[in-house]
Amino acid sequence: MDITRYTKNFLLITLLYLLPATLFAQSQTVITGIVTDAKTRQPLPFVTVSFNNSNIGTNTNDQGRYSLKTSQRFMQIKATYVGYKPVVVNIVAGKEQAVSIKMESTSEDLAQVDIKGAKRARYTNKDNPAVELIRQVIDHKEQNKPEAYDFVEYKAYDKLQISFVNVSEKLGDKKLFRKYKFLLDNKDTTLVPGKSLLPVYLNEKLLQTYYRKNPEKKREIQLGEKNVNFGGFLDNEGLNQYIKHIYTDVNIYDNNIMLITNQFLSPISDVAPSFYKFFIQDTVVVNNQKLIELTFTPRNTTDMLFEGKIYITQDGNFAVQKAELVINKNINLNFVKSLKVILDFEQNPDKRYHLSKSETMADFGFNKNRKGGIFGDRMVTFKNYLVNQPRPDTTYTNGNGEVLEEVQNRSEDFWAKNRLDTLTTAESKVYKNIDSLNNMPSFKRAADIATLLFAGYKSFGPVEVGPSNAFYSFNPVEGFRLRLGGRTTTELSKRYYFETFGAYGFRDEKFKYFLSATYSLNDKSIYRFPQNYIRASIQRDTKVPGQNLMFIQEDNFFLSFKRGVNDKYLYNDNYKFNYVHEYRNHFSYALGFNNWTQSPAGSLYFVGNANSTTPNVVNNLTTTEATLNLRYAPGEQFFQGKLYRIPIPTGNPIFTFNYVKGMKGVFNSSYNYNVLDFRVDKHFYQSIFGYSDVSLQANRLFGKVPFPLLTIHQANQSYAYDIESYNLMNFMEFVSDRYVAFKIDQHWQGLFLNKIPLIKLLKLRETTTFKILKGSVSENNNPNIDRSLYQYPVKPDGSPITYALGNAPYIEGSIGLENIFKVIRVDVVKRFSYLDHPDIAPIGIRARVKFDF
Known part of the structure; x- marks a missing residue:
């Protein structure tokens, strides 16, 4: 589930119902009447009629009639209309009365019709x-x-x-x-x-x-x-x-x-x-x-x-x-009851036109028939x-x-x-x-509750406790897992930030923890663009090998529900130091140093020389890495909060390059290796054909390493649809030391369903997704060739669990419907290759919550 977008959009949309719909009270002064053209005596629609020098007013209807009510005491009403002279009329306060208004046109009044296009029984572009x-x-x-x-x-x-x-x-x-x-x-x-x-x-x-x-x-x-x-x-x-x-x-x-x-x-x-x-x-x-x-x-x-x-x-x-x-x-x-754009142009000295005023008005609400909601008006004036x-x-x-x-x-x-x-x-x-x-305490309390419900954090001034969706979870290794965490806010400091959590598994009876300290080098929040900070952190926690969930914590309660066998875990001890520097042209670089110890947990094991008389059982694997990350995202925008930021999709590509250097002998590191990774992402807007998200990634590892240091491709055994994962791949099913991956997620925005009678009333939208992964493991990293390497995990009966990608690529696709009840996406996912692997699901149904207009 895309929780960050869920939080962002749900927070905005729920504001629509913070206040109820109108219940107009009976007032003391009631003015009714009609507004007409003084010359033609024809009624004038959409004339603004208001109590003079106030913001209490209305507009005439199609018949030129209006009605005004107020409990305040006003002595005049005023009528204004484009192309007519303003009219001010005296009234008697506190009484019900009828006032007719006649308006005189100005010299800028529009001329009447010169020609009219003839209507045809059947519309055609030819000779039109x-x-x-x-x-x-x-x-x-x-x-x-x-x-x-x-x-x-x-x-x-x-x-x-x-x-x-x-x-x-x-x-x-x-x-x-x-x-x-x-x-x-x-x-x-x-x-x-x-x-x-x-x-x-x-x-x-x-x-x-x-x-x-x-x-x-x-x-x-x-x-x-x-x-x-x-x-x-x-x-x-x-x-x-x-x-x-x-x-x-x-x-x-x-x-x-x-x-x-x-x-x-x-x-x-x-x-x-x-x-x-x-x-x-x-x-x-x-x-x-x-x-x-x-x-x-x-x-x-x-x-x-x-x-x-x-x-x-x-x-x-x-x-x-x-x-x-x-x-x-x-x-x-979704959620848009009306939308209107008005563009006005002025003439330049060279007789061409430029935009002089642009106004966009939108009326938002869950139900188009309800009177309440939110109205937004953006007006840009050019001079x-x-x-x-x-x-x-x-x-x-x-x-x-x-x-x-x-x-x-x-x-x-x-x-x-x-x-x-x-x-x-x-x-x-x-x-x-x-x-x-x-400054009102009652509003501060209400805002505090809203932050807990929608963002998952409870504020205590300089400190926030959360996220609430990670307080409780469960998995086969830890059993019931309780976690409590928090972070400091800008109220404590704009330069220093601390974040921590503690967790305990009742089955493995082990404590886990995380602590980080961050220092901002530009005296701005570390969540604000452009970032410039250093961070040191230490973490001991569990993890499914190869999983790097992009949107939410792995111990999120909703991810505790998984299909198939899920008992191979790692205990990870990480000591990290990072430096991040962003520039205003949206180029950034990050330098990192990481000492990482992996210990097998559950039914996972590390063993070399598996078929020899003296197999090498390894209790932990330690590596030390230096990393370089380069990123260029021209024109990137963010929805920024005080303690988070979420990228806003644009039509510009995002380029990412990563280099990892494994250093043997540094802080007990066991291996030398180099990893190069390049990725490009692009959001394509396609007008009435919807939009698509496309990514292309290439990765290559140089060196001899055991399988935990290879790329363990990101699988998903939960029932939530994950865009970044392979949703019908099992955990630890495939590894590579070189690969190329391509993904396209197409949103058709109802292009086909909108043409079907009755079905179009449901406002459903179609999605299609295609993912392909082509990779391999070189001979020097293949434990079937070099027996000194860690054996790929196998089942108790000796049948394999982990494979190297062969000549055929892994292919997965899905067809889905989104906008179900305006917030749910459901995909039917099909796996097209490696169908002979045991315990795989060739087809499945996955869902996610997704707010979109």
């Missing part, structure tokens, strides 16, 4: 003027992209707000929540029609961007940042990084648009006519510029596609002047746009990504002068409200 138009837009994309200029620079104001939706007005009157009334009363009813928003998170950034086309380089200089601070409950930087991963920048000129961790096909993608239907609606005039209004809709409403409209210029450039992108209710997307003005090379290359401390501590006067947009009344109160909330 809308499709011909969109193909012109596609053909002109290269000249209209921002990257078409040799040099571009601009200033951007980035505002991200997260709010609870439709929180009950009566909630603040309940005894449990009375002390939080100051927070619950800070609502905004003007931003989204029919929704009352309670802002709880706000992040503002002011950036200066410089772009150079050749050689291509983009530098962002952060001029200011202001962020809600949740104290020790949530890591602000990590939370902001993850939210920005959900609300990524939208460039309609890209073929694919990343949103909510999924790729959507752009309506002006190169292949858009094959997946979208297009219709010409109107020609309109905005600021004396004639535009064509084009609507579009998916051919299949369950695919990762948008619907909406775009406005195209008629000046020969075929540029996008405005776009509105939304998703329909049938799309196979001071300048093109083809070259700067010195250092402008594009120096200090990219570095954020100075003073940037995060800008004054209120700085923000008042430099915001390129305004805060609403509710938004302006968020910083103070959350600071007050963090």
Whole structure:
């Protein structure tokens, strides 16, 4: 089970239900009425009507009607609408009354229809003027992209707000929540029609961007940042990084648009006519510029596609002047009730257009029919746009990504002068409200409980105890195993970190332990990028040979349940020293020194010269290793917590190189050897075809060593599906001193099931996985040839347990369904080779918990 992703996503999603749905209380002042055009007398929908100088408001419906209620005393209401002059009307406080509003259009009002596309009984791309138009837009994309200029620079104001939706007005009157009334009363009813928003998170950034086309380089200089601070409950930087991963920048000129961790096909993608239907609606005039209004809709409403409209210029450039992108209710997307993107463009002096404002609004919730949930709104405003003005090379290359401390501590006067947009009344109160909330003991207690439930650690200020899922486990060697551990936090020190645990097995009656001490060399948390620390550790513990679980502790309770025989273990004594150094370009290196003693446990044994009259029984195997790890992950991002960090998938490859040097005679080490290992991982986004995770690894050992020092390939005998392991391989079944491994894990995101009637209502998603392992053991490491080496383990009857990979590769594949109840993945796994081995499972069913949008 992918516990790190489970923790990260479950913590975010459960916030949806921290507050109940709305229960509007009866108020003293009730205003109802209709808003109409003063000239045509036609009703105006979506007009914002609010009590003047307040954040209490609503929007008119399709018939132009509205209704306002409040217990506060206001003397005026105000109506605002794009293309119309604002209207302020006097009212009588404390009474129910009807107020009709007439609005006059401004000079920027849109002109009426010039032409309309004819509707066809059956949609076709052939001889369709809308499709011909969109193909012109596609053909002109290269000249209209921002990257078409040799040099571009601009200033951007980035505002991200997260709010609870439709929180009950009566909630603040309940005894449990009375002390939080100051927070619950800070609502905004003007931003989204029919929704009352309670802002709880706000992040503002002011950036200066410089772009150079050749050689291509983009530098962002952060001029200011202001962020809600949740104290020790949530890591602000990590939370902001993850939210920005959900609300990524939208460039309609890209073929694919990343949103909510999924790729959507752009309506002006190169292949858009094959997946979208297009219709010409109107020609309109905005600021004396004639535009064509084009609507579009998916051919299949369950695919990762948008619907909406775009406005195209008629000046020969075929540029996008405005776009509105939304998703329909049938799309196979979890926890998202609605999503809307609005893009506005401004004209440059050279008559081409640049993005002037981008807004992404998403409404999250478990149930699309419930009124509660979480609403997120990211708005980016662009100003001071300048093109083809070259700067010195250092402008594009120096200090990219570095954020100075003073940037995060800008004054209120700085923000008042430099915001390129305004805060609403509710938004302006968020910083103070959350600071007050963090100082309340009752909130600190609730946050402490949440941390224990979701992260598995109980905080005691400078120390945390956990993880809770490892307190109890069992295995055939130790029997019942109890473990208690903990670690220090940044409240103790930002430079010194200690981590420890103690465990006891009731069957082997042995104590196990771990202790590490880490020192940060850059005065930052060792979990923060870029890392720069030294660590020393000592550990005595049990382990299944060859197992290196990537996501969770081996003594996790859920991994105690295993299939087949599982009684071959090792007692490991490790003394380690490590130095890790990361750079801002995401290159890192790590140096290590490890003295490692392995002692067989359970039915495992080490014996050489097995068939001779004097077999050599070995009680322990000691090696000393020096290690070098090189890693390059360009553009890598992290969801960072105060005491953890989790990589966020990007489309960039990750390269890893490891070198291990075994040193005979150093601290009782018995062998000389060298190991080279190279691996590349890549996450491929494939738009409507889903995504895939691909890895390729090659490994070679030089030297003569016994089988415990060979690569014991990572098997999985639990019932949980493990991406990194071979799920139908038995423990210790295969060893190699050279191998090549390839893995592809394909997520189709419902590409096929979405086309099947009724089945598509279940929102299931298909997965296919393929793994192949080709390896061998050289003659000098083969105990069947060199009898002085440790014998491969065998059963009591002498039949083999461990094999060297032969001429045929080990092959395993699976077909699965994920998104079952939105969180479960189940795979049917098939083993295709070495089916003659005893006690193997040629086919099996495995499951894992996985949260995804």
